[in-house]
Each structure stands twice: as structure tokens, then as C-alpha cells.
Amino acid sequence: MKNKIIIWMLGMIFFSCQKEIDLNLNSANSKIVIEGEILQNETAQVKISKTVDVDDANSYPAVSGAIVIIKDDLGNTEQLLETASGVYETSLLKGTEGRTYTLEVTVENNVYSAQSTMPQKVNLDDVKISISTFSPPGQTEDNYIVYPQFIDPLELGNNYRFIQSKNGEADPTIIVANDNIDNGVANSRPIFSQDFELKKGDTLTLEMMCIDKATYDYFFSLNQSQGNGPGGGTTPANPVSNIQGGALGYFSAYTSQKKIVLVN
Template sequence: MFGKLKYHLLLAVMVLLTATSCQRVIDLKLDNAEPQLVIEGIVTSQLINQTVKISQSVPFSNSNVFPAVSGAIVTIADNHGNTYSLTEGIPGTYSSAKFQGRVGYTYTLTVQTNSKVYTATSTMPFPVRFDDLSYKDDFFSPDKKIMTVHYQDPLNVANNYHFLLFVNSVQAKTVFVNDDNFSNGKYVDFDLYQNKSDIKVGDNVLVEAQCIDRNMFFYWFSLSQQQDNGNGPTPSNPPSNLSNGALGYFSAHTVQRLAVTIK
């Protein structure tokens, strides 16, 4: 499932931006940036039609509709000799036949369009079981709730986590990402904190918990550092794992979903 995050100039609209990244990023030129290819690709641990979305960025002064890129040749291959060709359905959306991503496999995405080739690789990590999803009062707004994901981080294994939060089927814009630099081998109660939480009694909440590789951690962490403050430097692109100057990401990750109704 996609985070539905938009890239490049849309970052300035989606979140109030600030700050730094743990890797080098590229400063945006808000008024006259040249259009760039935007690729959002995933392979998950579910038996589904794996999907890649391709669009093109637009200048900041334009509408926030990113034009779909049609007619691309899109494939996903793994390091065990399997190759999957993706076909275009909805313009700019390319889907494979159903297959299940496998833990420990490295996947390579290849996109050919406009005489250029873009590639990215991602390795699906071993899954961590997420035990429970709970909630508690927001200290600053007691009538609102903060969600908490509970899990045991494995000892002596580097783990990286990304969480998607849905409230009544609408995805929260906040980026939730964590690693185990300070919690290796410990039991973790990870708060999905939002500066402006709107979760209240009666809401149906779903969290998609993903185990991601390290490159994807850097990507989501960079986005998380640019949100919610609004008084930082010029917004910047997160460090993509795609080649040839494309924006976006390609992620092979495991998926587990947790749901609760707020009472």
C-alpha cells in the first residue's frame, strides 16, 4: 500500500517543512524546477498484484496534479531468477500478476520511458511481529487519542520500521518511522504522535506496520524530519534509491495490519 505521499514540490504542500536529513539531499528550486520523473514502487509480503505508479513533477506554481506517465516498460526481478512484467491499467499505474514478495530476496525495479532507464533495488527484511495497537489520551487534548504500536525488537539484528496510520479509512499525513539504534533487543511501545491529532471516540483506526530496508528508512526519516514545524530551511527531496535522477522510492517490505475502534 502506498503512503500516497507526493514528491518534489508537493512536499511543500503536504507538510510544513523543516530541517535536515541523515543523507545528502537536493535543495528544491520552487519556481522553475524542471519536471522530473516520480516513481512509487512496492513489493510486499502479501500475495497481491504488486504495483508501480509513475508520474511527472510539476512547477510549484502549477496545480498539485502530477501528470501520469503512460507507455513505460516496467519489470521487477529478484535475485533468484524470477522476472515479472507489469502492465498498465489506470494511466500511470502498472501492476504485475499476483506474486508474494519473499523475505531475504533482493528485488530490482527497472523502468524504461522516454529513452531513459531508471532502476532501484530493495531487499525484503525478515518480519518482526507487532503484538498490539493501543491508544491513550493526548496530554494536550484529552478528548483526542494517540495510537501506540507494541512489539519486541529482535536482538542483534538491525531493524527498520515504517507505519501508516488510517483513521476512518483516511490516511494521516504524518510520516512515522523508527529503527532500533536505541532499542535493539528491547520491547518497544512506539507512539504514532501527530502534532494535530484528530483521533476521537468512535473512530476506526488501522495501522499498517512495515519492516523496511535501511535505504527506505533514510527516505522516510528524511521526510519525517521535514514535517510539522514550518520554520526550517528550503524544502528538499528525500534521498531516493532510484537511479538517473528520478524522485520517489522502490520498497520491498513486509506488511502486518492492526486495527482498533476507539471507545
């Protein structure tokens, strides 16, 4: 996984991203990993796995038999069903903007919890595609760069995540942004990814998610822990998590919108 940090490049501010990478764990001990998400108007899904020794193959065995419960701030509660090994889902409880959700996981005699408030949706109005000025040396075919068109709300503290794909192939990156720069105005920052090239005739799908600060912090700190931060990053450490009790991972309530654009 990787993260987006805001950087200056040739006088422009980009939504930047790093190549997708795996968790660089600051521990040789096995840990529970919880990845929980609830989307607006959709049911919740929680994946539970376990880390392996750093010398083992890079795999995360699924954890079955957990008791997983999600509650909202209106008093609604549901125990999730295990629909596949290590995958737990609600059947009734769905995400709603502005609601706060609490996740409780009991597994291997330990209890973990997390909380996330679903932000109000910021409308993705359109997607602008322009010819990039950063084509590799010697390349004659034009590259294109993506500009999400949205107006950031006046209130400071909005956080975003973007997923882009071309012709059905996802960009192997995680891209996040916040409004610490250009708060309350129309977005003017493009998405920049070194592993994603758009050509004329490609079909672009862009998903914009409104996420809470804890989710943003998780991916930002994951980026830092891999040495991709300013000045080479920091000493490797486990990423910041909103899950209490010692597990790795995150719990996120978020909104999502998609736009499909033909590059021409």
C-alpha cells in the same frame, strides 16, 4: 508527504510525524517520479508520473508507455502491465520476506533502476490505547494516544512505517521509526500526530510496515528538505532516493500487518 523523526518531548520519546506535504523540488526542470512497492504475498505496483514547473498547479501527470521490469534474486523476471494511465502491475511475481527485488524502468529514452530487500516481518502483537496528557487547553473530552506493541529484533537496523486511521478516515501523515533507540526490546514509544485525535467510541486501524533503510531514508530526508528537522531542517533539496538514473521517488519491498481496536 512527511516523515517521522524521533524527538524528546517532556521526557518521553515519540514516533512523531509532520503534516502531509508535497515534494519541494530542488529543480524547475521536469523530472520522472517513480513510486514502486511490493508487499509480502502480493503483486507489485509501480506508479510513474512527471513533475511540472514550480509555477504550475500542483499536479503530477501520469506517464504511459514505459517498459517496467521487476526481477528477484532467484532469477524470476516479469514485465509489468500498464493497468491504468501511469500505473504498472505484476500478475505473477509476488513479494517474499528476505528476497531482493530489482526494478528497471525505461521511459523517454532513459533507464532508471532501484533495488530493495524485503525485511523479515516483525510481529505487531497488539495495540495499546491510553488517555493522552496532551489535550488542548479548555478541552474536556479525553484524547487517546496509540502505542504499537511489538518486540524489536536484537539485530540493529530495523525500520518501520505506521499508517493509522479512525472510523475509516486515514491520518494525513506519514510516520516512520527505526531502532537506533531501544534496539532489541519491547516498544515503549507512542505514535504522536498533531492532526489525529482519537475519542472514546472511535474505531482505530493501525498498519505497521517493516521497511528497508533506503525507504526510511527517503521519508526522513523528505522531512528534512521541508525544514522540519532539528534546528529547522536543512537547505531544501530533493529527498534521498534509491532510484538510480536521476528520477525522484522510491522503490520499496515491505511487509505489512494491521490491527483494529475500539477506543473505550
